[in-house]
Amino acid sequence: MMRSVRFPVSAALLRRLALASIIANVAIVVTGGAVRLTASGLGCPTWPRCTDASYVATSEMGAHGVIEFGNRMLTFAVGVIALATLLAVLAHRPRRRGLLPLAVAVFLGIPAQAVVGGITVLTNLNPWVVGLHFLASMAVIAAAYALWRRTVEPDGPTTPVVPAPLRTLARLTTLVGVSVLVVGTWVTGSGPHAGDQGAARNGLDPETISQVHADGVFLLIGLSIALVLAFRAVGATRAARAAVLLLAVELSQGVVGFVQYFTHLPAVLVGAHMLGSCLVLLAALHVQWATRERRPLTPAPLPIPTPEPATTAA
The missing domain is CATH 1.20.120 (Four Helix Bundle (Hemerythrin (Met), subunit A))
Structure with missing residues (x-):
């Protein structure tokens, strides 16, 4: 019978992935701001397609289409990092308590953000929905930070x-x-x-x-x-x-x-x-x-054996 092959993940790699997830989520907030600040929010006028006939930006859409579509593509990069972090949590041994729910929350937060972003496009950049899009990013960043902190703390x-x-x-x-x-x-x-x-x-x-x-x-x-x-x-x-x-x-x-x-x-x-x-x-x-x-868990002290009383020969 063949044994299943395991790919152990070191604690250092897990910490780096969790930190990368924070950085990636902050970066996509900044690039999302660049989309708005360059008036490219409707560079792709629909969602999930970029246009009614294409999933990608076309040359006719100009720079606004490139900027908006590029930001959408960055969502996949952020999602890949979140998925890698989740897989690392699953592979890491011994698994620390609380890591898996946080990793799942960060990973699921990425497509949820994409949906909110799609709604902002479909509502022609309704300012209340745009604000919700930003606040949802803050929630994902908070979860990513909690995940990273959990990877650098002892399990106690x-x-x-x-x-x-x-x-x-x-x-x-x-x-x-x-x-x-x-x-x-x-x-x-x-x-x-x-x-x-x-x-x-x-x-x-x-x-x-x-x-x-x-x-x-x-x-x-x-x-x-x-x-x-x-x-x-x-x-x-x-x-x-x-x-x-x-x-x-x-x-x-x-x-x-x-x-x-x-x-x-x-x-x-x-x-x-x-x-x-x-x-x-x-x-x-x-x-x-x-x-x-x-504080790290400390093993319980071993009981000290009680010496048996000495016996004397009759």
Whole structure:
């Protein structure tokens, strides 16, 4: 009888694939932004075909067709990385707890994203659907980050390293960060970069919704400063470093946001702001993981044999 051949996957390879999945999902957010910023959102005017008669862009469609179709092709590359990561999780031994559900979530998130992207085309770039498309990408990035963190941690129980109130503050900060991302999609939906000259806007007043977005950013920065000070006060050095990183990313993102607003939204800065949104999310998740640590399982100590009492001859 022939034995089944196994292809073992090292922990190092699994970590690299999980990290590649994060990078790929961030990259497709940036390239998706390039599609919108170059007014190529309807370069392929239908979905899943590029045109009613072709699955690929044709020469008659010009540069917009090439850009939109190229972004669609990148989805397959991201999917291949997600599939490779999933297969690596299945092949890795011993398999760590929690890896498989996360790998499946990332892998299934890619075609789900493609469907949402198709709906954006079929609805002529409805700004609310475009915003949903971006937020769905954020969800996939969050799952990919959780998968990567799980590959670098030992397989053991988690232990908090900061008091419960500070863990609550960290979760609140992340929640506010997510709300800032959501409102940011509303700002985008009210602005000039619709993805196509004929695409509708969401009808919100750009100045008003931008102010709401800025207020959320100020709140987020204030909470992040509180995290830095609180973590340092309790001696949580690793968590404090993570909070400092989050604060630095937020301040950089805020500078880009204000400059793009006062320079009338140049495409390059809007693209940089989209990349910054991904980095803010990743930095916020980094803070979450820094509030606890996973310790390796230790085998139970072997029982010490009890010596038998000495016997004397009669």
